[in-house]
Amino acid sequence: xxxxxxxxxxxxxxxxxxxxxxxxxLQSEIEAFLYFEAQLLDDRRFQExxxxxxxDLRYWxxxxxxxxxxxxxxxxxxxxxxxxxDDDKQSLGWRVHQLxxxxxxxxxxxxxxxxxxTNVRAxxxxxxxxxxxxxxLCYRNRLEDEVDIWAGQREDILRNVGPRQxxxxxxxxxxxxxxxxSKNLSVFF
Numbered sequence: 001x002x003x004x005x006x007x008x009x010x011x012x013x014x015x016x017x018x019x020x021x022x023x024x025x026l027q028s029e030i031e032a033f034l035y036f037e038a039q040l041l042d043d044r045r046f047q048e049x050x051x052x053x054x055x056d057l058r059y060w061x062x063x064x065x066x067x068x069x070x071x072x073x074x075x076x077x078x079x080x081x082x083x084x085x086d087d088d089k090q091s092l093g094w095r096v097h098q099l100x101x102x103x104x105x106x107x108x109x110x111x112x113x114x115x116x117x118t119n120v121r122a123x124x125x126x127x128x129x130x131x132x133x134x135x136x137l138c139y140r141n142r143l144e145d146e147v148d149i150w151a152g153q154r155e156d157i158l159r160n161v162g163p164r165q166x167x168x169x170x171x172x173x174x175x176x177x178x179x180x181x182s183k184n185l186s187v188f189f
Contacts, residue, residue: 022122022130030122030158032130033166038115041188043188049188050096054159054169059092061085061173061189078176084185085173099186106186111142113187121152131167140187148182150175154189 005012040049053059061084062077077083080144088093098104117133132153140148157170173189 019121019123022124026130027120027122029164030130030166031117031120033097033158034117034120034132034134037168038117041115042113044110046096046099046188050093052166052168053089053092054167055089056090056169057087057089058169059085059171059173060137061175064175064178066178084175084180095188104185104186109143111131111140113141114139115189122158128161129157129159132158136189138187138189142180146183150177150182150189152176152189 024031037049037052040046040052043075060079063082064076065074067074099107099110102108116137116139117134118137120132121134122130122132125131133153135153136151138148138150140146140150142148152173152175155170155172155174156168159167159169161167171189
């Protein structure tokens with residue numbers, strides 16, 4: 001059925017077309033990059049992970065609030081408002097460095113994490129960059145009984161900077177929870 005219809009007074013929209021993304025080879029390469037990134041985080045190879053980011057990086061996790069349907073456009077904080085993370089390359093580097101000093105009290109002993117990435121959707125952004133949306137689940141265990149699970153979506157701009165070489169130029173992290181129940185957010189997403 002191409003057009004919409006009306007069934008018992010309820011408007012039934014037309015069947016939507018699946019958005020055309022990138023070719024299967026490029027899709028696989030982008031997925032492999034995101035899986036490699038997750039491996040670096042889980043292996044605590046933070047310096048190598050940090051090297052994946054472009055110099056003009058914006059790494060941002062807005063706060064989220066519960067809103068009525070009529071106000072859903074204001075569910076996420078805007079740029080310049082309160083955010084859980086709002087880093088450029090330099091400030092993200094400070095956080096990576098702090099983890100490696102051994103002086104980061106929330107990460108001594110270090111957490112064990114598992115980053116799962118799924119539902120990767122990529123579309124062209126410009127000549128060498130792609131908009132990539134993915135879902136994630138991040139599990140963290142610390143000490144004997146501290147367990148945190150975060151789920152959400154990432155919206156990235158990935159740049160192809162060479163054969164099988166990618167950089168993350170933008171990352172927006174949308175947690176599905178509006179109240180962070182964890183004692184801290186000392187992990188990366």
